[in-house]
Amino acid sequence: MTKRQIVIVGGGVSGTALAIQLLRRGDESLAITLIEPRADLAEGIAYSTTDPVHRINVPAARMQLSEAEKGDFDKWYRQQPAFLQDSAAQWQDGNVYPQRRCFAAYLREKLNYALKDARATFRHIQDSAQSYRTGQLVTQEGLTLLVDQLVLAISHPAPLIPSRFQAFSTDPNIISDPWQEGVLQTVDRQAKVAIIGTGLTMSDVVASLTRQGHRGTIHALSRRGQLPRTNLSGDYEDYSLRPKAILPVTVRGWLRDIRENVDIAAQQQLPWQLVLDDVRRKGQVIWQQLSTTEQRRFSRHLRPWWDVHRYRLAPQVAAVVDDLLATGQLQINAARLLSVRGVSEQLELTLGLRQGGLTKLLVDKVILTTGPAHQQLIASQPLLTSLQSQGLITADPLGLGIAVNPQSQTLSPTGVTQPNLFVVGPAARGRFGELMGLPQVAEHAEFIAKQLIAAQPSSLKERCPSHLN
Template identity: 70%
Template structure:
């Protein structure tokens, strides 16, 4: 029997979750080829870190492969030797925040399990996809694979070096990609460090430095100087549902007002703001898709920085490290724009334009860039995607968040046509779907794409989001 060849490019969380869902479908007319250069599947940028200071940023009970498996990672983790070896993963409220690599291990256990019960053929090719032409995918090692349906599961390109660093980026004391293994280990414990960015990656870097016994001063710099907020770690709270409102809010401004009102209502019930944001997040895809492009742009321009720090929270363990460093003044946060960076003898001089006015000079020994993945540069970041764009098979989404797709997560061409053989899975499709970065939304998306790949009558992802979110 000739099998339908499904080729998945990228074996991070999205590609691996998709493969697991396809295997579970057990459609023996399908053959899966997963191209991923890393030895281990399920890692990608987020879960490949071996640093024990890097923890998942939501409780394990919220990370699963589908909504029917609620709590499965949590149950799995508590049975692993890693749990007893890492008592710090357990919080006062009973929630666990394992080290991130544990989630990749869990995914691989799920993949093994899916393989055992499936008659679908599956191969992991340890290679890098470079090109796609006339129904074949070509790899760096010179192999080629026939493709009936191609799935792009590539989300996080390496960070782009801001132009202000052009003169110093090759310097050994400038870390341009802190996700590289051992990127921080050569930094002297007493060095004064400037971290560019104050988000999740900065939190990872500070946690790593503290684990290494860093004693020197750390300056973290970003335009607004906003830190990611902490997840709750005290008593557990009931799930909060946004209070009904008729008619439901339509614009970004109306939503902001409505969410603020709900924070007040929740506070009257002795509930923290986090439970309100959690419900907004649950409805995130529906809310996003009811906005037109102008409203989506408005959100990105005005609200996104605030949404990000409240929505992408950090594990209580990491929040404690940041709080300790701030309390001891080892860590200082600067709300500022970086105007200039240059070498002064064996140090770097940084000129900051402070948000509140005035300038400030800093002298530091090392610089670490934590500006995060360059999602706007996703297509330009690698040959496969640039080739697909040159062949008019894919195009960036109009918001610059990733790749343009339709409601089935099929790629849209620059001419606006749908490419029914080319799918995008994971955060690269979030311009269309909205909230599609953390789990469980990415897991749900992978499951939906799997269903569409094997079963064309499956209801499109977006149609599963009710138009009226109330």
């Protein structure tokens, strides 16, 4: 009853990775509780998909829990039956791009391995966190847990339905959540489809529809009409940005510097992807050196361009997208959606084209892939609204998630640090910038684990009767 109680809310990749790191470092004085409604841990939105065409977007060799374990997932995967059963996993350059659910299985195995040698205790409570007050957390099922340190490893909020579709929210021809199990199977093979968004989720949807034998025209639209770039194929040494005596302090300055490095790399017959990979590795440092004004400038003007170069497609998915573009079955529209109206059993979309003029699309199905509504994160979960009502958390200035300090401890609306309340994973990216993909998420989990182990909670509360624990 005197153990320090660390409670992690959320059992996706971030929460599971944190639990593993704590088990590796914690002693017998530590009790770890992970609250996650799913039966299987490490399966957030991305890694719970069962569609075989949904693949990790980077080679398995670049997925790891820590720098010391570089290449571990690749080695593990090549020894699994799933690798032998998936003939498309290995690309022409020898790299493997496993189905996403394989990485979740890998993390669960790492968790089980950590448990064997752990001195700390661990339990997974299959429930949802509902509220928190003065060191006690209440779950949806009514369980009350003692908390010394609380970590929010929360998932992305659901996408918002664009305003143009609000009047059609119950229309069966609009798919607002393409990740819902089996929902894409409702799309007729000959249906004319419009996909709102042209990012990674759009590409996943296109790959899924193609696997199902879809033959109808697919119109994908976004304001810029930009597609994710393809991952680099081949074996290259890491590229390092050319050192400068004075680093840029503005977004414009960094853009100029990156372009210069791309030109230098090209002169050496090196692809641009290597330059962007080094920017990604240095991303958190670069981001935190920018002023809030410059961060806002990036989010408003450059983030869409960064996203399509940073978050790239697995070559297997890119091949599907390229084939459909070549045949004209997939058409990309750089346009703004102006209006939607029902026409018989179809939907008519009026688009304002980026290059000028209007066009109309008459489609059978609309699939929304606009991405998570990060600005709605706190309102999306009862626990977060509970914490906000007590002044324990607030949204970050950019509306990307929750405001935290450099140690990833939450801040009150007036900027006061909450020493025993942490955020791990993408919800902290307003502070850290690059926190959407691995290995950054795994590195952040390792960073938070070290903070938690080193921290001294303000006081270990007098324990309540055991039936509350």
